[in-house]
Amino acid sequence: MxxxxxxxxxxxxxxxxxxxxxxxxxxxxxxxxxxxxxxxxxxxxxxxxxxxxxxxxxxxxxxxxxxxxxxxxxxxxxxxxxxxxxxxxxxxxxxxxxxxxxxxxxxxxxxxxxxxxxxxxxxxxxSCYPDYYKWTQWLFLQLYKANLAYKKKANVNWCPSCATVLANEQVVDGACERCDSVVEKKALEQWFFRITNYAQRLLDDLDNLPGWPDKVKTMQENWIGRSEGAEMDFALPETMGGFDKIRVYTTRQDTIFGVTYLVLAPEHPLVEELLKNNEREDEIRAFISKVLNLSEIDRTSTETEKEGIFTGHYCLNPMTGEQVAIWIGNYVLVDYGTGAVMGVPAHDQRDFEFANKYNLPIRVVIQPEGIADLKAEDMDHAYVDKGTLVNSDAFNGMPNEDALGAIATELEKLGKGSRKINFRLRDWLISRQRYWGTPIPIIHCSTCGEVPVPDEQLPVILPDDVEFKPSGESPLRSRLDFLNCQCPQCGGEAQRETDTMDTFVCSxxxxxxxxxxxxxxxxxxxxxxxxxxxxxxxxxxxxxxxxxxxxxxxxxxxxxxxxxxxxxxxxxxxxxxxxxxxxxxxxxxxxxxxxxxxxxISRYGADTARLFILFAAPPERDLEWSDRGVEGAHRFLHRVWRLVQAYQPSLRQVTTLMLQPADINLSELNKDDKELLRQINYTVKKVTEDVGQRFNFNTAVSAIMELVNAMYIYKEKVPAEQQNLALIKDGIGKLILILAPFAPHICEELWQIVGGKGYVYQQSWPSYNEKALVRDEVEIVVQVNGKVRDRLSVANGLDADTLKAQVLENERVQSFIDGKNVVKVIAVPNKLVNIVVK
Structure with a gap:
């Protein structure tokens, strides 16, 4: 060796x-x-x-x-x-x-x-090999046939210089990362999956995942974003391009009487109608362009300043009939809710800040308990807690929580609204106007329209030998042998879809x-x-x-x-x-x-790298890299190697590699043997539980290190001729097995050295002997008036009275209480004795 x-x-x-x-x-x-x-x-x-x-x-x-x-x-x-x-x-x-x-x-x-x-x-x-993406395409078609895949217009990042669509990560400070041109928003036909059809199931079934971290489930719950509220219609004074009302979704219908303005997303389809013959059209379009160049994250961030512009138009409050100014704002998204929100500045902090910025009216409709008369002019922030409705006509005096249902019922009765469950989750946009992705298996035919590629024609092969042009345009658009094809239905000339799928589809x-x-x-x-x-x-x-x-x-x-x-x-x-x-x-x-x-790996080996990174921190926490920690892990593996080497000549005379409980008579073992046996079995138990139940790999490795220390202590303390070689070989065999998942190479080598059969990977996980875990003696703490004065080894399992007697007879303990009156002795078996003296 x-x-x-x-x-x-x-x-x-x-x-x-x-x-x-x-x-x-x-x-x-x-x-x-x-x-x-x-x-x-x-x-x-x-x-x-x-x-x-x-x-x-x-x-x-x-x-x-x-x-x-x-x-x-x-x-x-x-x-x-x-x-x-x-x-x-x-x-x-x-x-x-x-x-x-x-x-x-x-x-x-x-x-x-x-x-x-x-x-x-x-x-x-x-995922980029045809034998994989063939089935990605096939699965896409299963969603398509189930009406879960569809195409519609959506805004994308468009670089006018490169004449191509950019992913969000290709837009840096509003400019194209390739050519620094200002990026525009452009509406293009895009493919989507109807994940919103599954929103409630995705939310409900989080309860069926007890093995998931709570923080992850909370993140998904927030992303899905279920809310209960109402949709209500703010009528337009006159029909505009087919629009006679603006539908608004809110979870705070109890504040409908406090609405003083309404805000549309810049992309809302009514906006174009509001701009017709509008004196401020140029100014409004400039504002819209500015907003559309913001990312969705920036628009919804609490840190982004809320900005807006008045359109010059009004709508009518569905409960009061009064005029409400229509604004366009940077914080409203067209595909969340209805793309329109009502402004209630007295009872929403965002609306309060917006109203103060643009000098819009603030009307109190919820009166807090304990305040005689809350007035708008006295407010320095919005009141968002419970209270009683005021300035709300027939609903005055009603607790606002009760008013949520009552006002929803009244809106339904008037035909101006209805209860509504909404989700923050939006359909999954899977289109990418790029080359290196799975081709979407759809053919566009002027006669037949959208035609799915037949199963027998899958996969739609992505050509390898493509040319990337300076324009940045996807090579698929200029590859006529890819683009042009025959319609599977009518046999006429057709073109393939040139969008590829989001890589999240592959994964x-x-x-x-x-x-x-x-x-x-x-x-x-x-x-x-x-x-x-x-x-x-x-x-x-x-x-x-x-x-x-x-x-x-x-x-x-x-x-x-x-x-x-x-x-x-x-x-x-x-x-x-x-x-x-x-x-x-x-x-x-x-x-x-x-x-x-x-x-x-080159300097220390893969086993060292693995051992360090598993030992340095619990897996769910961040790990701080440490060169000294790596060296420490490497030294430990050297200690294991030397331990086996030191015992190898002696262990050849021992035929049994690992002991079973029936092989051991505890009464025949001396004190040192019993302690080593206990340490071996305790470590196996600890590692089994830490790895198998808790994934506490760091504490499992720590326990293995303690076992190695215990074996070195036994080796140095007990004379060689008195050492129990069968017990040592048992300890080494089990040490190798429980260390093997962490450091497989060295353990495979050591397993062969100690005479193990087969590969260590294919061995059964070692068991432990519960009886061997019981100590003959335990260490107890001795306190006098609550202060630790000594630690004594006593027989395991002594009852309280026997324990008190033994402690009081101890000479060192007597030195602490000599000449004093013992008032009380409190004994906790196997743990401590506290002597109260005066």
């Missing part, structure tokens, strides 16, 4: 052996319980970062542990391979996106293998494809997904808590309704790991604080 721990030789050796023997390959096996462990698949940027290392190390520990517990574990890996970075690289470097992506995948695959991760590489997928079903990755006849086989789904443990960053997870839930529910899968939630349990920080900031190239995983 080599005295030196040569991690490079050991890790390369076992990675090669594992790959050649395909020990991580898995098949359905109804005779075994299944466990599906999945980390979010990465974008193939070409380089792993420490966030990847943390994510995948967490998943690998879980997968290895569950395998050793006897589960049939599915642990796959693949690539979220479409997206804008590849397209930008093609434009910048002249490298085809397919080539750039394929090379990056190869590089990252080798990096993942260098970490010793237990992936079944036979199940590898990449909304990939976990299903892993179940049947080589299936050429269907997206996934029913017998495979019925066995493997749903994912038992999903692991990834909290930044995906809303969009990706929401879209994956939506897709799964759609597939459930279409009877394609038997589950309606994709992920049973969710772990969102924290970020890796350096000097308190997230690692990034721009900040110059990046640590390369390749550098760490």
């Amino acid at each position: 080599e005295e030196r721990y040569d991690f490079q030789e050991i890790e390369q050796k076992w990675q090669k052996v594992w790959e050649q023997s395909a020990i991580y390959g898995v098949k359905t096996d109804p005779a075994k319980p299944k466990y599906y462990c999945l980390e979010m698949f990465p974008y193939p940027s070409g380089q792993l970062h420490m966030g990847h290392v943390r994510n995948y190390s967490i998943g690998d520990v879980v997968a290895r542990f569950k395998t050793m517990e006897g589960f049939n574990v599915l642990h796959p890996m693949g690539w979220d391979a479409f997206g804008l970075p590849a397209e930008n690289a093609a434009i910048k470097h002249g490298v085809p996106p397919a080539q750039w992506t394929t090379e990056n995948i190869a590089n990252m695959r080798s990096q993942l293998k260098a970490m010793g991760l237990s992936y079944d590489w036979e199940r590898e997928i990449a 909304s079903w990939y976990f299903l494809r892993y179940c049947s990755p080589k299936n050429e006849h269907e997206a996934f086989a029913a017998e495979d997904v019925d066995y493997w789904m749903n994912v038992d443990q999903y692991i990834g960053g909290v930044e995906h808590a809303i969009l990706h997870l929401l879209y994956a839930r939506f897709f799964t529910k759609v597939f459930y309704d279409l009877k394609l899968v038997a589950v309606d939630e994709p992920f049973k349990n969710l772990l969102t790991q924290g970020m890796v920080l350096m000097d308190g900031a997230k690692m990034s190239k721009s900040k110059g604080n990046v640590v390369s995983p390749e550098e760490i």
Whole structure:
């Protein structure tokens, strides 16, 4: 056995052996319980970062542990391979996106293998390969046929110089990142999924996910944004272009009598009618242009100053009939509610600030308790709490909470409104006017209209050899061999859809494809997904808590309704790991604080990298990078190596690798042997619970370190000829097994050295002996008048009276109470004795 721990030789050796023997390959096996462990698949940027290392190390520990517990574990890996970075690289470097992506995948695959991760590489997928996106297209068509996919006009970021649509991330300070031209908003036909049809189910079914973090469920709940209120109609004095009213949604119909203005979104269809023959048309259009260049986030942010402009027109309050000024504002969105909001400045802080800015009327309609007469001129902020209605005609004196229902009923009676449940969630815009994505399988025919591509013509192949023109326009528009086609229905000339799909579509079903990755006849086989789904443990960053997870839930529910899968939630349990920080900031190239995983693996080994990143912090918290911590993890593995090396010659005479409870007679063991036995079994119990129940990997590693310390103490304290070699070999065998999920390479090597059979990955997780956990003696605290004076070892399980007697007879204790009157003695068995003296 080599005295030196040569991690490079050991890790390369076992990675090669594992790959050649395909020990991580898995098949359905109804005779075994299944466990599906999945980390979010990465974008193939070409380089792993420490966030990847943390994510995948967490998943690998879980997968290895569950395998050793006897589960049939599915642990796959693949690539979220479409997206804008590849397209930008093609434009910048002249490298085809397919080539750039394929090379990056190869590089990252080798990096993942260098970490010793237990992936079944036979199940590898990449969303940019035709054998994957064929089924993305097929699934799109299933939504299309179910009336869940549709096309409508929507505003996009348009660069007039590049003559192309830009993603939000391509717009920097209102300008195109490529040419610095001012970006405009332009209405184009866009494809959407009707996720709003599932809003209530997506909300309700969060209650069926006890294995998800509460913060993630709250984020999704807020994003879905269910609210109960009323829609009401503000009539226009005269019909304008077919409009005779403005419909408003509100959750505060109790304040309808306090409305002093109404605000429209700039995109509201009535706006164009209001601008006809308007003296201020140029001024209003300039304001609208300014607002449309803001992102949706900026428009709805509480930090953005609320701005507006008066249109010169009025509408009528549905309850009072009085005129209400119509404004256009930067904080109203056309696709939330009705695109129009009523202004009640006395009882809404945003409206209060807006009214004060533009000198608009403020009318109090809710009187607070304990204030004789709240007046608008005395208010320095809006009153938004409970109270009694005033200035509200027949509803005066009614508690405002009761008025919500009463006023809704009156609006319905008058035919001017109705109760309404609304959602913040909007339909999912999946169109991308870019090249590197899944082509949308729709054909446009002048005779037949929108025609879905027949199943037998899938996939619609994305051409690899494309030319990116300086205009920035998608190459698909100029590839006539792609664009022009024959209509499947009438056989006439037609054109393909040139929009590609949002990459979130690809990642909304990939976990299903892993179940049947080589299936050429269907997206996934029913017998495979019925066995493997749903994912038992999903692991990834909290930044995906809303969009990706929401879209994956939506897709799964759609597939459930279409009877394609038997589950309606994709992920049973969710772990969102924290970020890796350096000097308190997230690692990034721009900040110059990046640590390369390749550098760490080269210098210390993959086992060290894994062990450190799992030990340094609980998985859900941010981890502060520490070079000293890495070195500490490396030193610990050296200690484990030396411990096994030191005992190896002696252990050859011991035939049994690990002891069973029946092999041990506790009464025959001496004190040192019993303590080592207790430490071995306590550690197995602790690690089993920390990994299997709580995912407290850091405390599990800490317990393993304590066991190694205990074995060194035993080695140094007990003379060699008196050491219990069977017990030592038992401890070393179990140490290797419980450390293996964290540091698999060194443990595989040590397992062979101590005579273990087969691969350590395929061994059963060790059990522990409950009887061995019981100490013969325990340490108790002795207090005098509440102050700790001593600690004594006493027999375990002494009753209170016996414990009191033994403590009072102790010479050191007597020195603290000598000459004093003992008033009371309080004894807590196995914990403490407190002596009260005067």
